């Protein structure tokens with residue numbers, strides 16, 4: 001055997017090692033899936049949940065096409081433990097998540113049912129959790145046709161009519177809808193389309209304005225960091241981002257990528273790969289700000305405790321974030337590529353997580369893309385902490401690549417225009433039913449900017465973020481939080497009294 005024969009053999013072995021053993025992890029999955037989590041009800045025990053029944057209701061696939069008799073099974077929870085005949089119906093609307101018994105076992109909605117002898121329901125949104133219109137929740141583009149706001153609101157309307165028709169004990173019950181985030185918006189919008197079915201609504205952290213370029217989101221994240229900790233934190237972050245951008249611009253990203261254990265397929269010169277990296281970091285900060293606002297000061301502490309320069313500290317932080325679990329494991333790498341981001345929304349993604357379904361809803365009706373392209377326009381510093389690396393066209397491309405050319409910018413623009421003209425966007429207060437809806441927002445919640453924050457129908461709770469007000473009243477919570485909850489209770493009580 002001569003020496004030259006060994007060379008191909010060596011190449012072959014190397015190729016086997018790379019393709020067979022080096023497993024690619026998706027660094028984007030965690031934050032994105034956590035952004036779609038069910039709002040927290042607060043802790044509850046098995047006994048608390050004992051009275052919650054899981055039930056199913058047959059729904060039409062298409063509520064607006066009389067000739068289409070296809071149906072599917074919607075899951076819902078029910079807790080009738082406290083109910084007295086004609087007591088109010090409290091219906092918590094499910095959003096882009098899998099429902100659990102928590103919100104019917106504890107939390108403010110539950111407590112109001114106890115106080116007012118009400119019955120509790122919790123509906124699961126079509127295409128999420130176990131409420132699948134198609135077998136295996138098969139989310140081909142064709143099947144996604146029936147995933148939109150209007151079908152989902154019609155599901156809720158049918159649900160209310162069905163429950164009322166099933167029990168003489170509910171005939172005169174007042175219906176109170178409660179929702180958080182998107183499902184809070186749904187609850188508010190129900191008063192437009194089905195006013196005869198709804199007595200009052202509590203919408204927590206509900207966005208009302210559809211909008212493609214949601215550049216305000218990351219500005220609000222920046223403000224929330226400053227509010228929670230101070231400008232030292234955002235200043236350091238800003239320098240850290242500048243440094244990262246420079247590394248990419250000067251073709252010096254290879255050391256950075258090695259430190260983050262990036263997979264070899266990542267191409268720092270490719271704009272889609274590059275934007276995905278920055279969008280992934282944005283999603284991490286978005287998730288913390290939205291769902292773990294109490295952790296913001298600690299996040300800043302961690303950033304500031306890095307004994308490196310401002311420029312270096314973000315890199316060190318990202319190293320901790322992305323490589324902590326598998327730093328010493330040579331068989332894994334982080335796939336920061338565009339392909340990895342797209343994978344979250346692809347047909348082969350995990351459909352129980354809701355990521356593809358929710359992304360479809362944003363690509364077709366709501367937008368709400370967290371860009372950083374319009375950074376320099378309106379911040380006090382004239383710059384933006386999170387850089388300006390993530391433009392709107394990136395999300396438009398993701399929508400097209402995930403759902404085909406029909407779900408492009410023109411489709412979205414039309415969907416948004418229809419949404420805002422039908423429901424009024426920020427002008428929700430022009431609605432006839434406006435006085436039946438109470439909005440609550442967390443001061444630190446970036447979504448607040450798309451909601452209704454003014455007037456006596458809205459409360460902004462200092463020191464809290466997104467849907468952090470659903471749990472029961474608790475002495476350990478702040479006074480503003482508990483006062484807001486008391487106001488929610490008295491508002492809804494006024495609408496449940498049987499005349």
Ligand SMILES: *[C@@H]1O[C@H](CO)[C@@H](O)[C@H](O)[C@H]1NC(C)=O
Pocket residue numbers: 069
């Ligand atoms: C649905 O409609 C089709 C055609 O009108 C009919 O053949 C079929 O039996 C119907 N299915 C159900 C479940 O009613």
Ligand SMILES: *[C@@H]1O[C@H](CO)[C@@H](O)[C@H](O)[C@H]1NC(C)=O
Pocket residue numbers: 136138139140
């Ligand atoms: C989804 O449905 C399509 C046709 O509608 C079919 O070709 C495909 O195999 C299905 N996928 C799964 C995972 O069931």
Ligand SMILES: *[C@@H]1O[C@H](CO)[C@@H](O)[C@H](O)[C@H]1NC(C)=O
Pocket residue numbers: 083084085166167168169
């Ligand atoms: C109505 O309420 C009464 C008294 O609580 C109860 O006995 C009865 O089973 C209820 N009926 C239905 C249909 O839930």
Ligand SMILES: *[C@@H]1O[C@H](CO)[C@@H](O)[C@H](O)[C@H]1NC(C)=O
Pocket residue numbers: 229230232
């Ligand atoms: C912020 O930084 C300044 C100057 O570097 C320092 O004097 C100040 O103590 C810092 N503030 C906090 C809250 O860390």
Ligand SMILES: *[C@@H]1O[C@H](CO)[C@@H](O)[C@H](O)[C@H]1NC(C)=O
Pocket residue numbers: 267268269270271
């Ligand atoms: C990386 O991306 C650039 C820009 O798209 C492209 O020209 C180059 O060929 C890519 N490199 C590799 C190795 O794919």
Ligand SMILES: *[C@@H]1O[C@H](CO)[C@@H](O)[C@H](O)[C@H]1NC(C)=O
Pocket residue numbers: 377378
């Ligand atoms: C910037 O802020 C001003 C004043 O608050 C506002 O009128 C303007 O619409 C804002 N511009 C953008 C692009 O948000």
